[in-house]
Amino acid sequence: MTYRNPPTTPRKSATFDDYTLSEIRRAAATGIYDIRGAGAKRKLPHFDDLLFLGASISRYPLEGYRERCDTSVVLGSRHAKKPIELKIPITIAGMSFGSLSGPAKEALGRGATLSGTSTTTGDGGMTEEERGHSKTLVYQYLPSRYGMNPRDLRRADAIEVVVGQGAKPGGGGMLLGQKISDRVAEMRTLPKGIDQRSASRHPDWTGPDDLEIKILELREITDWEKPIYVKVGGARPYYDTALAVKAGADVVVVDGMQGGTAATQEVFIENVGQPTLACIRPAVQALQDLGMHRKVQLIVSGGIRNGADVAKALALGVDAVSIGTAALVALGDNDPRWEAEYNALGTTAGAYDDWHEGRDPAGITTQDPELMKRVDPIAAGRRLANYLKVMTLEAQTIARACGKNSLHNLEPEDLVALSIEAAAMAGVPLAGTNWIPGKNGF
Amino acid sequence: MPATPMSKAEREQGHAHSQASRVFDLSEHSLRELNQALHKLTPGSNETAWEVLNPKGSHSVAVGVDQPITIDVRGSVGYYCAGMNDGAAITVHGSAGPGVGENMMSGSIVIKGDASQYAGATGRGGLLVIEGNASSRCGISMKGIDIVVHGNIGHMSAFMAQSGNLVVLGDAGDALGDSIYEARLFVRGKVESLGADCIAKEMRPEHIELLQGLLDKAGVTGVKASEFKRYGSARKLYNFNIDNADAY
Numbered sequence A: 001m002t003y004r005n006p007p008t009t010p011r012k013s014a015t016f017d018d019y020t021l022s023e024i025r026r027a028a029a030t031g032i033y034d035i036r037g038a039g040a041k042r043k044l045p046h047f048d049d050l051l052f053l054g055a056s057i058s059r060y061p062l063e064g065y066r067e068r069c070d071t072s073v074v075l076g077s078r079h080a081k082k083p084i085e086l087k088i089p090i091t092i093a094g095m096s097f098g099s100l101s102g103p104a105k106e107a108l109g110r111g112a113t114l115s116g117t118s119t120t121t122g123d124g125g126m127t128e129e130e131r132g133h134s135k136t137l138v139y140q141y142l143p144s145r146y147g148m149n150p151r152d153l154r155r156a157d158a159i160e161v162v163v164g165q166g167a168k169p170g171g172g173g174m175l176l177g178q179k180i181s182d183r184v185a186e187m188r189t190l191p192k193g194i195d196q197r198s199a200s201r202h203p204d205w206t207g208p209d210d211l212e213i214k215i216l217e218l219r220e221i222t223d224w225e226k227p228i229y230v231k232v233g234g235a236r237p238y239y240d241t242a243l244a245v246k247a248g249a250d251v252v253v254v255d256g257m258q259g260g261t262a263a264t265q266e267v268f269i270e271n272v273g274q275p276t277l278a279c280i281r282p283a284v285q286a287l288q289d290l291g292m293h294r295k296v297q298l299i300v301s302g303g304i305r306n307g308a309d310v311a312k313a314l315a316l317g318v319d320a321v322s323i324g325t326a327a328l329v330a331l332g333d334n335d336p337r338w339e340a341e342y343n344a345l346g347t348t349a350g351a352y353d354d355w356h357e358g359r360d361p362a363g364i365t366t367q368d369p370e371l372m373k374r375v376d377p378i379a380a381g382r383r384l385a386n387y388l389k390v391m392t393l394e395a396q397t398i399a400r401a402c403g404k405n406s407l408h409n410l411e412p413e414d415l416v417a418l419s420i421e422a423a424a425m426a427g428v429p430l431a432g433t434n435w436i437p438g439k440n441g442f
Numbered sequence B: 001m002p003a004t005p006m007s008k009a010e011r012e013q014g015h016a017h018s019q020a021s022r023v024f025d026l027s028e029h030s031l032r033e034l035n036q037a038l039h040k041l042t043p044g045s046n047e048t049a050w051e052v053l054n055p056k057g058s059h060s061v062a063v064g065v066d067q068p069i070t071i072d073v074r075g076s077v078g079y080y081c082a083g084m085n086d087g088a089a090i091t092v093h094g095s096a097g098p099g100v101g102e103n104m105m106s107g108s109i110v111i112k113g114d115a116s117q118y119a120g121a122t123g124r125g126g127l128l129v130i131e132g133n134a135s136s137r138c139g140i141s142m143k144g145i146d147i148v149v150h151g152n153i154g155h156m157s158a159f160m161a162q163s164g165n166l167v168v169l170g171d172a173g174d175a176l177g178d179s180i181y182e183a184r185l186f187v188r189g190k191v192e193s194l195g196a197d198c199i200a201k202e203m204r205p206e207h208i209e210l211l212q213g214l215l216d217k218a219g220v221t222g223v224k225a226s227e228f229k230r231y232g233s234a235r236k237l238y239n240f241n242i243d244n245a246d247a248y
Helices: A018-030 A102-114 A128-133 A150-155 A182-188 A207-221 A237-245 A266-271 A278-291 A307-315 A327-330 A337-344 A377-401 A420-428 B010-011 B033-038 B203-216 B240-245
Strands: A049-054 A073-075 A084-086 A088-090 A118-120 A135-142 A157-162 A229-233 A251-255 A297-301 A319-323 A416-418 B022-025 B049-055 B070-074 B086-092 B106-111 B125-128 B144-148 B164-168 B184-187 B200-201 B229-233
Touching: A018 A157, A073 A297, A088 A102, A088 A377, A102 A128, A102 A135, A102 A327, A102 A377, A118 B125, A128 A377, A135 A150, A150 A207, A157 A207, A182 B010, A207 A229, A207 A237, A207 B033, A229 A237, A237 A278, A251 A278, A251 B106, A278 A420, A307 A319, A307 A377, A319 A327, A319 B022, A327 A377, B022 B033, B144 B203, B164 B203, B184 B203
Parallel strands: A088 A118, A088 A319, A118 A135, A135 A157, A157 A229, A229 A251, A251 A297, A297 A319, B022 B049, B049 B070, B070 B086, B086 B106, B106 B125, B125 B144, B144 B164, B164 B184
Antiparallel strands: A049 A416, A073 A084, B184 B229, B200 B229
């Protein structure tokens, strides 16, 4: 019997992993970058890296179910004659009619209204479905200005000037031809079936000084009634927040890189912008430095999934959070009940992100009349309301445990971090230490 | 605020502006008072002729007006004058800053002087006439508006223009009509360069007729539609093709 040297186990490269290899092969075969929806999928420091301390001898808790824990929030009290009052500090983020079906938009409006919160239009104008079913509707003012008109501006409850979004700070929208139906084409004043690339910059202003004048115009047109939000992608949160405040914003919205998009390049989503966790403290710091914390409200979005995420964001100084991807999942996005159809598209439930192709088995990110019938706006709206209710109860549970009679009384001192990275980003001590990386010269 | 604000100069001049049923002096009253008074107008109002004095470069003069009234602005204005106009006939007896008539829905705007950047940006309807020159990005992202410029226009004009007509009696700067969709561009003078996917097109009889109508509406005389060249989309970039990537 001959002796054979023991073989080594086949070893795949950490650098050239299976996904990377598949992407190289795909690029080589097609000659075009990969386009997809959703936000960053890579592992990032996130709210999971933070823990609440809870009550102890020095902090006493509130009685669960018995003692009140306020969840309401007022947005836009700085300049607007009619600020928005929400029952919960969780809003629905802007998602366009065009990227989403009409029934899906209606469901978002229904769910938000049942929950006492707001929903938001998107890069496609305001539809009757969502205006009709949304008690509080935020109207996005985007570079493309698709569907933009003064009548809708005046029947909105707030106006959100969109400078950027977390999935693609510096990128414009994208809606490929297969989703440009007759109705979408008409709302966007474009020929049917073309690949539509929204502008990345506003057509009639550039820079913070122009923005101040643009906000003045919007206020003049709406007689200073509506709160004006400014939404930025998580690029330079300290300076973007400070400049938005200087330009006159009532509310600043900061969207981290886990925030979703209907469609853009994979390379953009995964490599441009900062994680949500890294954006919060700089934005809060900017407001504090200007003496505007709690006077100009801060909304943060990108990867908010449950009540713990809500509570952690609020503890770091945020006034409200916004959800997009999670809201779609509550409506039925990526539901395993459609697994066979996801498989037919070469994917699996939970991984489906080709929202731009318009073939969504769940009927949400499509303009296909048959597929969109799969969304029952009433039932889906109820699911969203249920989910928002659970998130709120979860956040209240944590707040009471920390002895807070309002979600907005949560504070950074209630938190510790599980990793050095999260400790540095959130500005809270590493668990078991009093070390906040970057503070006091260490 | 008096029901009919009159400036000191106005009172001294007596009936110098007698055609205007309402005179608003921005040196005596705030911009907010002006715009709110304009927004309070309802269909059938007798206050159909307005005159705005002393704009002195103010931003957002007469924005969001939605009644078929006339407004004469005596002097030059800053940003976004007549923004989102929906039905009014607004004349600026001076020059206009950036974004004049942005997102106009209907009605008309006449600028007696020059206009700065982004004139008529994203406009959806109505007629914008600039009797002087317009700066860069004139008609950017236009969505149905008609724009007639007596003089020249600057670079990147009609960028991503979706619909409507841009008429230029003088010259156009660099990159005219870059990434244009279905808007029509008519230029009488020289075009410095055309942007991506914008090409010269044949002037067919229907275009001559359309252009002559626009010239008439804009009060242009002594100029023939046949003197213009037409530019529009080659429609090669409407659906993404990797072999066209070098065009951007």
